[in-house]
Amino acid sequence: xxxxxxxxxxxxxxxxxxxxxxxxxxxxxxxxxxxxxxxxxxxxxxxxxxxxxxxxxxxxxxxxxxxxxxxxxxxxxxxxxxxxxxxxxxxxxxxxxxxxxxxxxxxxxxxxxxxxxxxxxxxxxxxxxxxxxxxxxxxxxxxxxxxxxxxxxxxxxxxxxxxxxxxxxxxxxxxxxxxxxxxxxxxxxxxx
Amino acid sequence: xxxxxxxxxxxxxxxxxxxxxxxxxxxxxxxxxxxxxxxxxxxxxxxxxxxxxxxxxxxxxxxxxxxxxxxxxxxxxxxxxxxxxxxxxxxxxxxxxxxxxxxxxxxxxxxxxxxxxxxxxxxxxxxxxxxxxxxxxxxxxxxxxxxxxxxxxxxxxxxxxxxxxxxxxxxxxxxxxxxxxxxxxxxxxxxx
Numbered sequence: 001x002x003x004x005x006x007x008x009x010x011x012x013x014x015x016x017x018x019x020x021x022x023x024x025x026x027x028x029x030x031x032x033x034x035x036x037x038x039x040x041x042x043x044x045x046x047x048x049x050x051x052x053x054x055x056x057x058x059x060x061x062x063x064x065x066x067x068x069x070x071x072x073x074x075x076x077x078x079x080x081x082x083x084x085x086x087x088x089x090x091x092x093x094x095x096x097x098x099x100x101x102x103x104x105x106x107x108x109x110x111x112x113x114x115x116x117x118x119x120x121x122x123x124x125x126x127x128x129x130x131x132x133x134x135x136x137x138x139x140x141x142x143x144x145x146x147x148x149x150x151x152x153x154x155x156x157x158x159x160x161x162x163x164x165x166x167x168x169x170x171x172x173x174x175x176x177x178x179x180x181x182x183x184x185x186x187x188x189x190x191x192x
Numbered sequence: 193x194x195x196x197x198x199x200x201x202x203x204x205x206x207x208x209x210x211x212x213x214x215x216x217x218x219x220x221x222x223x224x225x226x227x228x229x230x231x232x233x234x235x236x237x238x239x240x241x242x243x244x245x246x247x248x249x250x251x252x253x254x255x256x257x258x259x260x261x262x263x264x265x266x267x268x269x270x271x272x273x274x275x276x277x278x279x280x281x282x283x284x285x286x287x288x289x290x291x292x293x294x295x296x297x298x299x300x301x302x303x304x305x306x307x308x309x310x311x312x313x314x315x316x317x318x319x320x321x322x323x324x325x326x327x328x329x330x331x332x333x334x335x336x337x338x339x340x341x342x343x344x345x346x347x348x349x350x351x352x353x354x355x356x357x358x359x360x361x362x363x364x365x366x367x368x369x370x371x372x373x374x375x376x377x378x379x380x381x382x383x384x
Contacts, residue, residue: 155362162357165357166353186375
């Protein structure tokens with residue numbers, strides 16, 4: 001069955017949008033936020049400037065859209081790890097390791113871009129979502145006797161996610177793994 | 193002996209500066225950064241506008257100066273706790289508790305002010321200084337057998353300071369103390 005016209009349009013739009021996000025992110029990574037203009041993006045994507053403006057009003061809005069897409073990709077990756085087979089402790093370890101690696105990859109991001117992107121509401125939502133979901137996994141760990149029960153899962157989730165933020169300043173993957181281990185050690189039940 | 197003219201001038205300047213910082217911080221806390229003008233600060237301090245401009249070019253620079261003063265006050269407070277008598281573990285606990293309380297007090301800060309103040313270079317310097325000094329205390333703890341020795345003091349300091357950043361989102365002093373305990377548990381030497 002041939003595709004409906006609307007579906008084709010929709011697919012085309014999504015492809016254009018994705019291209020704009022990719023090209024802009026690459027240009028900003030290379031030249032910094034201030035070094036990238038809409039004209040340059042139009043040139044890099046091969047889309048006319050007038051068309052580009054139908055998608056996004058400015059470079060900042062493109063970077064915000066790019067960042068939202070990155071974040072939802074990360075949340076999906078973490079949710080997939082949570083839903084794998086294994087004990088709560090194993091799945092928690094897998095989720096926290098992946099989260100720490102994501103923080104580590106973000107290191108050296110231009111401070112200017114960081115300040116821009118972290119102002120957005122989508123970040124607050126994503127953080128809340130992530131904290132809820134790590135808290136749920138921790139609660140499963142408590143029920144299984146793998147995680148301490150003297151502090152609420154909600155508070156422990158905040159502890160984990162903040163502690164793993166340190167991965168952004170670490171030099172190596174080995175250091176990131178040590179950080180995850182230290183953080184997990186803080187979750188252990190007190191010896192009986 | 194009567195004071196030298198220069199000393200009197202210097203004292204007067206410092207007093208004016210301190211007054212401007214206090215009044216501005218109070219106004220910004222009440223009305224937000226955008227709700228405060230240089231005229232309003234002049235009025236609040238009883239200093240003429242022309243004189244105020246001899247001290248600071250704008251509201252942002254006043255808030256930056258205020259924040260620098262806050263930070264150096266915090267660093268002095270933490271250094272005093274570090275230098276008290278006690279085992280390294282006890283002093284580390286005292287320093288980390290005080291740091292967590294500082295983070296906790298900062299909660300609810302206007303995001304706009306936070307973004308402004310955290311862009312400054314003085315923050316990067318203060319964080320580096322703090323990390324070095326907590327790392328030194330952790331190294332003493334390792335030497336005393338009170339802190340794990342399988343991860344470098346430098347990495348453990350980054351872990352602690354990030355983890356305690358979670359205090360900014362906690363509701364109560366009791367939750368802050370639990371966070372400090374969980375964070376310290378991550379530093380414990382592995383059971384022999």
